[in-house]
Every structure is written in C-alpha cells, then in structure tokens.
Amino acid sequence: MEQNNVLSLSVLVTREEYSAAVAISKRKHRRKTARVTMGFGSWLIICGVAGLFFGSYILLAPPAAICLVLAGLFLLCYDGLLAPIIDRAAAAREYEEKEDLHFATTYYFYDDRVAVHNGRFQGELPLSILTEWGETSALFGLEVGRELSMAIPKRLLDTQQEERLRSILEAAAGGAKIV
C-alpha cells in the first residue's frame, strides 16, 4: 500500500524463504574464498593423480594418493553442492531461534528511512545505517549489523512496489548492496 510516497508492508517470512535467501547470501559472501578453495582442490586432485601413476618417483603411496584425490574432490564440490545444503540447514535452525521472524512485522519505507513495528522492535531507522542488503528471486534481505534482520518476500509486492523498494534502497544504501 502506498500513501504519500510511503511504502507500507506487513510481512511474515516462511522458513523456506528465509533458508533459501540465507543460503544465496552466504554463497555470495563465499565468492572470494570459493575460488581459492576450488583451486586448492584442483591442485590436490592433480597431486593425487600424479601419485597414482608416478607414486614411486615422488614417494607417494597409492592410499595417500587416493586420499589426496578424495580431499580435492571434496573441496571442489564444497561450494556448489555441500555448502548450500549446510547453509540451508543452518538457516532453518537460525529461523527457529529468531523468534521475531515468527511474528508479522510492519514496515513503512520512506525515501531515507524505515519504520519497523513488531512485538519486539519498534522504531525508525535511517536507511543509511543498513550494513548490507541484497535481493534474491524470492525476497529482499536487509541487515542492520547484528541488531536487526529484515526479510521482505517479493510475493507481497507488485512490480511497481518492487521497483520502488529497489530504488529506495539503492538511493539510500547503495554502498551496502551485496552484488
């Protein structure tokens, strides 16, 4: 609902939405180290394969070479396969722990600030205080340090509202966006 340039929303996030969003957010954060991990995993696989064929020359026994290959495969597959599963499980646990995610929250987005009202948190924050925000296909995620997490599912927004929210966030907190 919009009145006088205010975007007002009443939000309740489901566990599945929250888990998916957190997994995607953590993958974005992991982007820098993922390349290092995959590179190290590739190197281990090469060493292991070399050990299997030329083990006698480089003093590497076949069992040790196989361990290197398996370790390399684990690191290679971690970011794409294993980490999302672990992150989703951790996010589901986190959702259960954060009681305020279980209650409906009303947000009033202005051009430069947001008012938040739920059973735990009442107040108004400048959007410039956002430490990070990002969006997935399902929702907008906003963080104010450790003090407040906001998740706004896109199913509650029409196209115009989604665009409006995006433009508000980019104008007021563009530097905090997770790309």
Added chain:
Amino acid sequence: MAYQRPHKAEFVINPTLEEYTAASLLVERQAGALRALPWVVVLSAGLLFLGLSSFGWFKTTYTSIIMPLMICLLCPFFLIVFFVILPGILKKRAGGYYKTYDALMNPATLRLYADNAITEAQSITLTDPYALMSGCIETPELVVLIKDRERMLIIPKRCLPPECAQEVVSFLRTVFSRRRRVRKNWVF
C-alpha cells in the same frame, strides 16, 4: 489502559568497544565458533601424545620421522587457530558490528521488568522477554543476556546504580538460574 507492573530497575547502559568485544567473545564461547574449545585442547593433547609416541615406531631415518612430526605440529596448529587466530577474527568482526550498535543503541535506557527487558534508545525500543533468551553469562565486569546466536543485551556492571546494583544482579541470577554461566573471561 493496560496495567503495567512497575519495573524492577531502570538505568542507562553504554557499553564500550572493549566491553562489546568481550561480550561477543563470551557469546561465541557459549554458543558459537569457540564452543568446542575444551575439545580442541583435548584433541591437541591427544595429537601431541600420538606424535611423540609414534617417533619410536619407525626407524630413525629422515623420511620416517615426517609423519610423527606432522602429527606433533598439529597440536600447536590447532591451539594457535582456536586461541589466537579465530578470536582475532571474531574481535575484528565485533569491532565492525560495534559501529552499528554505537550508532543505533548507545546510550540506551534499560528497564528490567518481571518478565521482560525494555531497551529504549534514541529512535528505537526493544522488548525482549526473558523466556525467549537462550542464556545469561556473568563475568566480574559484565552481565550478557543472549537473545539468540547473534544478538545480545550487554549490561556493564559499572552502569548499575550503586544503590540497587546487588539487587539487580540477584534478580537476573534468579531469572536465569538454570540458563546462567559464570566465567572469568571467554576462556575460563
């Protein structure tokens, strides 16, 4: 108008960066990345014992001491990671979070009621029922109420009014009797 019981105590809290960092480490030690510290010590001791024991299993040639030596070196490796590197990373992260905390919540007026704590800062009000908090950690300088894995309510004991400091601490000890840990610092 709903009846609201009078609060038990009201005072201003303004944790410093050092207190915030110390509280963060306490919470990590209780429920976070440093939770496994005792097991790390046991594992390191076990690896050192295994490494030292295995020196005598092999012939004392150069190549045959590599594996026992690597096992022995894992002991200081794990100890350095969990006592130096990881706490250093967590302190740095806490320092970053403190900037947001300081801008949003410092200073704040804390009112302790029978069932909840209400923190009122300049532009926000937080209401935290004790029943939804996972625990309480008390040190000689701080009382830290753990709201969840990331959020905490830090009460520096220096902020308690002298006339009711003991009463407030006793009240919190009673409220969190089953969920309270007493520590000297984040290690012990």
